[in-house]
Amino acid sequence: MSDTTTATIARLSTSETAFHQRLDALLDWEGVSDKAVQARVEEILADVKQRGDQAVIEATNRFDRLSVESMAQLRLTPEQLKKAYDGLPAEQRDALAMAAERIKRYHERQKPTSWQYEEADGTVLGQKVTPLDRAGIYVPGGKAAYPSSVLMNAIPAHVAGVREIVMVVPTPDGVLNDLVLAAAHLAGVDYVFTIGGAQAVAALAYGTQSVPRVDKIVGPGNIYVATAKRAVFGQVGIDMIAGPSEIMVVSDGQTDPDWIAMDLFSQAEHDEDAQAILVSWDAAHLDAVAASIERLLPTLEREKIARASLNRRGALILCTDQAEAVEMINRIAPEHLELSVAEPEAWLDDIRHAGAIFMGRHTSEALGDYCAGPNHVLPTSGTARFSSPLGVYDFQKRSSIIHCSPEGASELGKVASVLARGEYLTAHARSAEYRIRD
Numbered sequence: 001m002s003d004t005t006t007a008t009i010a011r012l013s014t015s016e017t018a019f020h021q022r023l024d025a026l027l028d029w030e031g032v033s034d035k036a037v038q039a040r041v042e043e044i045l046a047d048v049k050q051r052g053d054q055a056v057i058e059a060t061n062r063f064d065r066l067s068v069e070s071m072a073q074l075r076l077t078p079e080q081l082k083k084a085y086d087g088l089p090a091e092q093r094d095a096l097a098m099a100a101e102r103i104k105r106y107h108e109r110q111k112p113t114s115w116q117y118e119e120a121d122g123t124v125l126g127q128k129v130t131p132l133d134r135a136g137i138y139v140p141g142g143k144a145a146y147p148s149s150v151l152m153n154a155i156p157a158h159v160a161g162v163r164e165i166v167m168v169v170p171t172p173d174g175v176l177n178d179l180v181l182a183a184a185h186l187a188g189v190d191y192v193f194t195i196g197g198a199q200a201v202a203a204l205a206y207g208t209q210s211v212p213r214v215d216k217i218v219g220p221g222n223i224y225v226a227t228a229k230r231a232v233f234g235q236v237g238i239d240m241i242a243g244p245s246e247i248m249v250v251s252d253g254q255t256d257p258d259w260i261a262m263d264l265f266s267q268a269e270h271d272e273d274a275q276a277i278l279v280s281w282d283a284a285h286l287d288a289v290a291a292s293i294e295r296l297l298p299t300l301e302r303e304k305i306a307r308a309s310l311n312r313r314g315a316l317i318l319c320t321d322q323a324e325a326v327e328m329i330n331r332i333a334p335e336h337l338e339l340s341v342a343e344p345e346a347w348l349d350d351i352r353h354a355g356a357i358f359m360g361r362h363t364s365e366a367l368g369d370y371c372a373g374p375n376h377v378l379p380t381s382g383t384a385r386f387s388s389p390l391g392v393y394d395f396q397k398r399s400s401i402i403h404c405s406p407e408g409a410s411e412l413g414k415v416a417s418v419l420a421r422g423e424y425l426t427a428h429a430r431s432a433e434y435r436i437r438d
């Protein structure tokens, strides 16, 4: 394999001395840190907190270039959502419905159950699972508005038993995406407001005269949205601060190079900061994939974005063997991992960090984005080391249950009294001691 950098994508080899520095540079993503954005977001949040609807209307007119006068103009009714659904071409309606059905079936399996057990002293202990009362879903506007993301965010909330789902989606210059509205109808969203940016996050977090205050905000967005979500965290829950999309493909060299090139493009076309990495121990295969990339890139509608992404953050990496590929997977902890190998099951035990694992040559990541069933909202930027895909559990919380019998209270009271006195907390101690039986 030549260790040159092709016009489009970097070629790296784990045997190079500078390999680790080069990989670190590719993995580095700055994230949300702009001071000017921070200041503007804080201003917007404070304004919405204080003035509610009026502040939301003014910010929306300014940033989305609209001229509305009331929140009623920024609310879509359930009838409008249904109309959008009914008006879709049958093919789109059926595809959306099939995807929704599979996503629902998968997430139904995630439903945890409450549990209880009894200690020998008769004390009953347990855990009660309760859905959130209200969840807010942020759907990015413009060309980044993905109907599939509406399903991926709203369906787990629904399955979790959330009572009300409030969706916000900006409509810059008044552009509405019917497929997004149709997905909201299908996923059982209760309210839709056509607002976005920090003002929408503020409206969801604090509530306004028209927008119900939610308990948790989920969904991706631009730097204003991410900065606002970070700022309101604590007041409300948030899912995560999502970074650009990523894919890592590990190939044993036997997959059609065109398939692999297109799989890499499928994430690269999202965003100029998206990341696409291929790892293989077969040098000739990497050459073939590099050739496929050059040949197929010009056929993409989003060629410019995909090319920029591959240029900035893409890599074809030659490693020595399967064990080294596994090491790289666990180090990168990719959002999406494709195991384009003959026996993917044999790899599974060794893989500790990945958002979603696509097993075998036929399982392209794109299928997971839309309709396989699992959630496509996944941990990015290495956060798969400590976090998980969006799921039913993100829309629920747990309460502990403690029900002491008189005997249990008496026995536990003795222990608690000793520990409380050790902490010099006499009210605690006496409260426990009252219940000790002679």
Ligand SMILES: NC(=O)c1ccc[n+]([C@@H]2O[C@H](COP(=O)([O-])OP(=O)(O)OC[C@H]3O[C@@H](n4cnc5c(N)ncnc54)[C@H](O)[C@@H]3O)[C@@H](O)[C@H]2O)c1
Binding pocket: 040, 063, 064, 139, 140, 141, 142, 143, 144, 145, 146, 149, 170, 171, 172, 195, 196, 197, 198, 199, 220, 221, 222, 223, 224, 225, 242, 243, 244, 245, 270, 271, 376, 377
């Ligand atoms: N990870 C994922 O699954 C995923 C999916 C879809 C989109 N995304 C990301 O979401 C983002 C979408 O970005 P977008 O901008 O198209 O839509 P967006 O909805 O995130 O942001 C649009 C809003 O930003 C606000 N805004 C814009 N310019 C502003 C300014 N100068 N000052 C204050 N507020 C301003 C406006 O209120 C506008 O309504 C992209 O970064 C994309 O990569 C990620």
Ligand SMILES: N[C@H](CO)Cc1c[nH]c[nH+]1
Binding pocket: 146, 148, 149, 245, 246, 335, 369, 376, 377, 378
């Ligand atoms: N790959 C994106 C999340 O990483 C999700 C998506 C939506 N539409 C297409 N893809």
Ligand SMILES: [Zn+2]
Binding pocket: 245, 266, 267, 270, 369
């Ligand atoms: Zn995608």
